[in-house]
Amino acid sequence: MTAPATLTVDLNALAANYRTLEAVGGVPVHPVVKADAYGLGAEACARRLAAEGARTFFVARTREGERLRAALGAGPAIYVLDGCLAGRAGRVRDAALRPVLNTGEQLAEWTAAGGGACGVQIDTGMNRLGFRPGDAPGPFPGLDLVLSHLACADDPAEPMNARQRDAFAAAAERYPGTVRSFANSGGIFLGRDYGFDASRPGICLYGGGPEGRPDARIRPVATLAAEVLQVREVPAGDSVGYSRGFIAEAPRRIATVAAGYADGVLRSYSPRGLVWVGGSLQPIVGRVSMDVCAVDVTGLEVAVGDTAELFGANRMLDDAAATAGTVAWELLTSVGPRVLRRYLG
Ligand SMILES: *Cc1c(COP(=O)(O)O)cnc(C)c1O
Numbered sequence: 001m002t003a004p005a006t007l008t009v010d011l012n013a014l015a016a017n018y019r020t021l022e023a024v025g026g027v028p029v030h031p032v033v034k035a036d037a038y039g040l041g042a043e044a045c046a047r048r049l050a051a052e053g054a055r056t057f058f059v060a061r062t063r064e065g066e067r068l069r070a071a072l073g074a075g076p077a078i079y080v081l082d083g084c085l086a087g088r089a090g091r092v093r094d095a096a097l098r099p100v101l102n103t104g105e106q107l108a109e110w111t112a113a114g115g116g117a118c119g120v121q122i123d124t125g126m127n128r129l130g131f132r133p134g135d136a137p138g139p140f141p142g143l144d145l146v147l148s149h150l151a152c153a154d155d156p157a158e159p160m161n162a163r164q165r166d167a168f169a170a171a172a173e174r175y176p177g178t179v180r181s182f183a184n185s186g187g188i189f190l191g192r193d194y195g196f197d198a199s200r201p202g203i204c205l206y207g208g209g210p211e212g213r214p215d216a217r218i219r220p221v222a223t224l225a226a227e228v229l230q231v232r233e234v235p236a237g238d239s240v241g242y243s244r245g246f247i248a249e250a251p252r253r254i255a256t257v258a259a260g261y262a263d264g265v266l267r268s269y270s271p272r273g274l275v276w277v278g279g280s281l282q283p284i285v286g287r288v289s290m291d292v293c294a295v296d297v298t299g300l301e302v303a304v305g306d307t308a309e310l311f312g313a314n315r316m317l318d319d320a321a322a323t324a325g326t327v328a329w330e331l332l333t334s335v336g337p338r339v340l341r342r343y344l345g
Pocket of ligand 1: 032034081149183184185186200201202203204
């Protein structure tokens, strides 16, 4: 290892997930690489996805789009989900980005700046971004994509999914010949009738399951690992870490691991988090601190310099997120900037 805490990104697994999502959905995948590709590194991930055939990408912010354009060069279409904020049209155009317009104000801003290739978001019930179907603009020059977003795609039993799908199909009839993009990761697995013309997955590309739990069809992509800095024998009655968060009722062997909440080991792992170390899953004990966490390795041959895995092939991302009381999306995007990103493939 070249740093105490490392996020290893398996680009071959990323590519495999991309192909799986195209096969399952039956339509082209337009990868979502917002938030630095969910923390994995937008530049490296988007380059590999482009090499696999991806021609269209989504980011959230204009600034993310500018960076992605610099990384990918001219060619791929890059849509900005924020749309075109007041005074921002010049930057969007300069980087040849395509805003996903969400409001009449955004449409006016984009048109006043000369317009050009762009998308429109229809709000089919999430009440987050986009035009209500009744307020959506008619077709206009430059419009080349219409999208909507599912609120409950990770729950196939949720009746809202079909309602949103039908509302989207109806709204999109207004834009004949325009590419229709509907399904995120979860949506791809809801059935081919959720596919429309192109999908927009994020989390399943990066190794999360479509329903918030591990799925055999999705390969792990990211591994967060850290070195053991010190191993100590803690006598009965002693405590470990801040606020005496753990009290040893019997003698324990404790490994201090070089990853804390500044690295993405959420404080909410206390007291249920598990770490793969010494060939088994072992409990995080006491409070996670900023730079380190303590792991109970009683009875194991664990030594300084050994590697502990917070998530990866031995500790599935979705399971790790569940014990931290969160979701894979938040866990990945919480991996801090000081963690070294390393790429395989
Ligand atoms: C983040 C996002 C996605 C990707 O969602 P996943 O659940 O990660 O696949 C797709 N579309 C929109 C509008 C988003 O904001």
